[in-house]
Amino acid sequence: xxxxxxxxCRRLEGETARAVLxxxxxxxxxxxxxxxxxxxxxxGAPAALGRLAAAGKRLCYVTNNSSRTRVxxxxxxxxxxxPPAEPRHVFGSAFCAARYLRQALPPGAAAYVLGGPAxxxxxxxxxxxxxxxxxxxxxGPAPAxxxxxxxxxxxxxxxxxxxxxxSYAKLCQALRYLLRGPDCLLVGTNRDNRLPxxxxxxxxxxxxxxKAVETAAEREAFIVGKPSRYIFDCVxxxxxxxxARTIMVGDRLDTDILMGNTxxxxxxxxxxxxxxxxxxxxxxxxxxxxxxxxxxxxxxDSIADLLPAxxx
Amino acid sequence: xxxxxxxxCRRLEGETARAVLxxxxxxxxxxxxxxxxxxxxxxGAPAALGRLAAAGKRLCYVTNNSSRTRVxxxxxxxxxxxPPAEPRHVFGSAFCAARYLRQALPPGAAAYVLGGPAxxxxxxxxxxxxxxxxxxxxxGPAPAxxxxxxxxxxxxxxxxxxxxxxSYAKLCQALRYLLRGPDCLLVGTNRDNRLPxxxxxxxxxxxxxxKAVETAAEREAFIVGKPSRYIFDCVxxxxxxxxARTIMVGDRLDTDILMGNTxxxxxxxxxxxxxxxxxxxxxxxxxxxxxxxxxxxxxxDSIADLLPAxxx
Numbered sequence: 001x002x003x004x005x006x007x008x009c010r011r012l013e014g015e016t017a018r019a020v021l022x023x024x025x026x027x028x029x030x031x032x033x034x035x036x037x038x039x040x041x042x043x044g045a046p047a048a049l050g051r052l053a054a055a056g057k058r059l060c061y062v063t064n065n066s067s068r069t070r071v072x073x074x075x076x077x078x079x080x081x082x083p084p085a086e087p088r089h090v091f092g093s094a095f096c097a098a099r100y101l102r103q104a105l106p107p108g109a110a111a112y113v114l115g116g117p118a119x120x121x122x123x124x125x126x127x128x129x130x131x132x133x134x135x136x137x138x139x140g141p142a143p144a145x146x147x148x149x150x151x152x153x154x155x156x157x158x159x160x161x162x163x164x165x166x167s168y169a170k171l172c173q174a175l176r177y178l179l180r181g182p183d184c185l186l187v188g189t190n191r192d193n194r195l196p197x198x199x200x201x202x203x204x205x206x207x208x209x210x211k212a213v214e215t216a217a218e219r220e221a222f223i224v225g226k227p228s229r230y231i232f233d234c235v236x237x238x239x240x241x242x243x244a245r246t247i248m249v250g251d252r253l254d255t256d257i258l259m260g261n262t263x264x265x266x267x268x269x270x271x272x273x274x275x276x277x278x279x280x281x282x283x284x285x286x287x288x289x290x291x292x293x294x295x296x297x298x299x300x301d302s303i304a305d306l307l308p309a310x311x312x
Numbered sequence: 313x314x315x316x317x318x319x320x321c322r323r324l325e326g327e328t329a330r331a332v333l334x335x336x337x338x339x340x341x342x343x344x345x346x347x348x349x350x351x352x353x354x355x356g357a358p359a360a361l362g363r364l365a366a367a368g369k370r371l372c373y374v375t376n377n378s379s380r381t382r383v384x385x386x387x388x389x390x391x392x393x394x395p396p397a398e399p400r401h402v403f404g405s406a407f408c409a410a411r412y413l414r415q416a417l418p419p420g421a422a423a424y425v426l427g428g429p430a431x432x433x434x435x436x437x438x439x440x441x442x443x444x445x446x447x448x449x450x451x452g453p454a455p456a457x458x459x460x461x462x463x464x465x466x467x468x469x470x471x472x473x474x475x476x477x478x479s480y481a482k483l484c485q486a487l488r489y490l491l492r493g494p495d496c497l498l499v500g501t502n503r504d505n506r507l508p509x510x511x512x513x514x515x516x517x518x519x520x521x522x523k524a525v526e527t528a529a530e531r532e533a534f535i536v537g538k539p540s541r542y543i544f545d546c547v548x549x550x551x552x553x554x555x556a557r558t559i560m561v562g563d564r565l566d567t568d569i570l571m572g573n574t575x576x577x578x579x580x581x582x583x584x585x586x587x588x589x590x591x592x593x594x595x596x597x598x599x600x601x602x603x604x605x606x607x608x609x610x611x612x613d614s615i616a617d618l619l620p621a622x623x624x
Contacts, residue, residue: 138476146476147513164450164458166480171516175506179514193527194487201459202491204483204528212524215505216516 007261009280012268012298017309020266020298026058026246028235028265030226031073032065033251033273034303036080038198042272044304046081051310053083060235061085062248064190064225064255066094066161066206069118069125088238093189093225094119094161096234098126100224101157104185110154112177114170114209115161119189129154138169146172157185160213160221162195162206171212178217186217190225192255196274226250227258232265249303253279253294260296267296270303319573321592324580324610329621332578332610338370338558340547340577342538343385344377345563345585346615348392350510354584356616358393363622365395372547373397374560376502376537376567378406378473378518381430381437400550405501405537406431406473408546410438412536413469416497422466424489426482426521427473431501441466450481458484469497472525472533474507474518483524490529498529502537504567508586538562539570544577561615565591565606572608579608582615 012020029035035045053059061073068076070087077085097119101111105128113119113132120133131152139149146169158174177184192205210221224230235241243264250256251273260267269275277299283291300306324332341347347357365371373385380388382399389397409431413423417440425431425444432445443464451461458481470486489496504517522533536542547553555576562568563585572579581587589611595603612618 143507143509143515146515147509164480166483168476168478168516168521171478171520175514175516193530195455197455197459202487203455203458204480204487204524208483208524208527209480211527212516212520215520215523218505 006284006292007267007295007297009269009277009284009296010298012300013305013309017306020247021052021055021306021309024057024245024247024266026060026239026241027052028060028062028232028246028248028260030250030252030256031061031063033196034249034270035082036076037272041080041082042302042304044302044307046083048303048306048310050083051307055310058239059083059085059089060239061090062226062231062235063091064093064192064206066092066097066189066225067116067118068092068094069121070095072118091231091234092118092122093231094122096231097159097161097187097189097224098122098128099234100187100222100230101128101159101185102126105156108154109156110152111157111159112152112155112174113159113161114163114166114174114213115159115189116163119159119161123159130159131155132170132173133163133165135165136167136169136173138172147176149173149176151176156183157187158213159187159189160206160210161189163209166209171216174213175216178213178219186213186219186221188221188223190255191223192225226255227262229259229263232259232263251275253283253296257296258293261293267298269296269299270301271299272302318596318604319579319607319609321581321589321596321608322610324612325617325621329618332559333364333367333618333621336369336557336559336578338372338551338553339364340372340374340544340558340560340572342562342564342568343373343375345508346561346582347389347394349584353392353394354614354616356614356619358395360615360618360622362395363619367622370551371395371397371401372551373402374538374543374547375403376405376504376518378404378409378501378537379428379430380404380406381433382407384430403543403546404430404434405543406434408543409471409473409499409501409536410434410440411546412499412534412542413440413471413497414438417468420466421468422464423469423471424464424467424486425471425473426475426478426486426525427471427501428475428477431471431473435471442471443467444482444485445475445477447477448479448481448485450484459488461485461488463488468495469499470525471499471501472518472522473501475521478521483528486525487528490525490531498525498531498533500533500535502567503535504537538567539574541571541575544571544575563587565595565608569608570605573605579610581608581611582613583611584614
């Protein structure tokens with residue numbers, strides 16, 4: 001475990017930063033709010049990752065975003081000047097959801113998908129037959145029509161990811177598949193309730209869609225993304241990971257930091273994204289034991305702050 | 313209060329039925345699953361209500377369904393052979409939501425509505441400007457476009473009812489109105505998570521849509537429909553109601569019976585709809601005090617069972 005008793009959330013700088021980084025083999029990075037915002041790399045972030053790579057560290061990318069494939073992430077990293085990454089270093093919730101279904105579904109079983117092209121591509125790559133992506137219309141004017149639309153007999157899972165075409169018609173189909181019984185799995189890519197946009201605005205996140213389906217089905221979804229440890233298990237299954245020599249770097253306490261703490265990693269909060277030091281202090285001062293899991297071991301204003309500790 | 317200590321859920325028959333009905337002025341009826349299923353009256357229900365009306369009882373109709381206006385309900389009652397009802401005896405969640413907004417909004421303020429023509433008609437009748445009903449498309453291909461669609465400056469409430477055109481685009485607009493701050497109210501017609509259809513199938517209910525909006529907004533909606541006491545307060549504001557001389561008749565423990573018990577009414581479960589005696593027994597045997605509120609005072613297999621007690 002990274003820490004016993006209460007985590008301290010100390011600023012990672014100077015000799016501490018050198019010592020912590022010297023004892024680390026692998027760094028897991030959340031992406032949006034940590035490495036970039038939208039299409040712009042955060043200042044100093046590509047240089048910091050370049051030095052980590054040059055120092056022989058393994059860099060992996062762990063993101064709840066289900067709207068990009070592994071390949072699309074490696075292209076974005078290259079485009080923004082980060083060190084070269086291979087698709088196998090990228091653990092997006094679309095890839096991990098497809099991996100989960102490949103393990104959990106019997107051969108030939110299909111998934112009904114609320115999601116977009118990236119989720120579809122990762123399912124395709126994993127060999128999971130699926131249907132659902134894209135707009136869907138109600139199959140008639142009356143509720144009785146909606147409850148009689150054709151269902152695909154092979155469907156044994158409903159997978160909920162980010163879906164800009166989410167609609168009542170799709171919610172209805174999802175419920176009908178789930179009403180077939182517990183043999184039909186319910187899987188969500190993540191519970192992020194909002195996606196922050198540049199300029200301070202926000203749009204609804206996948207968590208809203210997962211909640212709608214869970215409410216209809218009266219069932220809890222299996223969640224693939226952070227803070228679920230499943231996404232870390234995916235990393236650990238592809239690489240030889242020693243949790244005691246691994247850092248999780250993220251900007252959200254309730255996903256990145258909680259997952260890292262749960263999995264026994266060292267956790268580092270960057271203040272370039274969603275969560276604030278004030279929120280950390282609130283968790284530290286709380287009597288609620290669960291909130292201690294939201295406190296990181298360390299914080300930096302930006303991962304560019306790691307640069308001095310990485311100089312020769 | 314209708315009962316002290318644990319409620320007994322006794323079958324309402326014979327002399328008890330005569331005595332209970334003799335001591336009642338007003339009966340509040342849920343509709344679907346109590347009076348009818350779909351377009352068919354339940355056998356004996358029109359006759360039972362006819363006798364109650366002939367005996368001078370006041371009959372009101374209290375329904376979470378937001379897809380019909382007061383007027384549409386009176387027409388359906390007439391069509392199915394129930395005693396004549398006036399619109400003012402019908403308390404649907406569409407009417408009650410409009411009433412709530414008329415009280416809660418400043419003059420001229422508007423509502424953004426997830427809902428259909430009935431909700432729109434009741435808002436119109438209450439003089440609340442509103443927008444939203446009907447299909448909505450995303451205002452462009454990218455998240456940045458979605459976060460920049462025009463907003464109506466007068467909107468001071470988001471109202472969530474049953475909306476077969478519910479979509480990510482609408483969820484996005486709802487969130488953007490709610491992000492204006494706590495001055496923008498969040499109101500839901502009800503939390504029913506499913507609407508049962510004839511033949512045992514079901515479609516997602518308004519509760520799923522409310523949950524999606526609440527999750528995005530990180531706020532709890534004010535709920536107008538059962539089990540909220542607001543819908544009973546609407547009845548009590550239009551009629552001189554003595555709770556001790558009023559029966560709530562319904563088929564759902566978590567809405568009809570809970571609301572009736574909360575408001576100090578006598579509660580009567582009919583077994584022609586959603587809830588079962590087995591569920592009642594589960595609540596009775598539970599250690600959880602909240603579940604005692606789900607136990608009715610009485611039950612009947614069907615409200616036709618009241619007929620003998622209503623004979624001269």
